[in-house]
Amino acid sequence: MSPLPGKTGNQRMERFQWCEAFKVGDGTVDDQHKRIFALLADLHQDIHGKHAQLAVRETLKQLLAYTQRHFADEEALMRSVEYPQFEEHKALHDELMDKVWGMYSRCQKGDEDLSIELLVFLNDWLTEHILEKDRAIGRYIRELG
Numbered sequence: 001m002s003p004l005p006g007k008t009g010n011q012r013m014e015r016f017q018w019c020e021a022f023k024v025g026d027g028t029v030d031d032q033h034k035r036i037f038a039l040l041a042d043l044h045q046d047i048h049g050k051h052a053q054l055a056v057r058e059t060l061k062q063l064l065a066y067t068q069r070h071f072a073d074e075e076a077l078m079r080s081v082e083y084p085q086f087e088e089h090k091a092l093h094d095e096l097m098d099k100v101w102g103m104y105s106r107c108q109k110g111d112e113d114l115s116i117e118l119l120v121f122l123n124d125w126l127t128e129h130i131l132e133k134d135r136a137i138g139r140y141i142r143e144l145g
């Protein structure tokens, strides 16, 4: 995985935070991406909070469930416009979900380090995925007119 871009134009990219550079141009997709980053920020706080264990597991579960729902909605959008790279894009979603649910079940056993690893992994994966893959959907839809 290539390193995170530090800057895009004048915008600094912070971890666990949605920024304008992530804009796809579809209102629902953008709102869902914002919510995902808000949940990542919540999880980041929980991990460093006092009552970590339970809160981390709860937020993590919510985050993964919400991400899964977002993927389903994004896939429905791609199908509705007959997006040519649908299969390839969906395969990336499926691969991520397999990996993070696997990590989640190991977190359930109380591995705190793993929850931090999962948080950072998910943040970096989503950042790259949104910038490269999701924004391409937005461009395709705009070109359709």
Ligand SMILES: [Fe+2]
Pocket (backbone or CB within 6 Å): 074, 089, 093, 129, 133, 134
């Ligand atoms: Fe996607």
Ligand SMILES: [Fe+2]
Pocket (backbone or CB within 6 Å): 029, 033, 070, 074, 130, 134
């Ligand atoms: Fe997305």
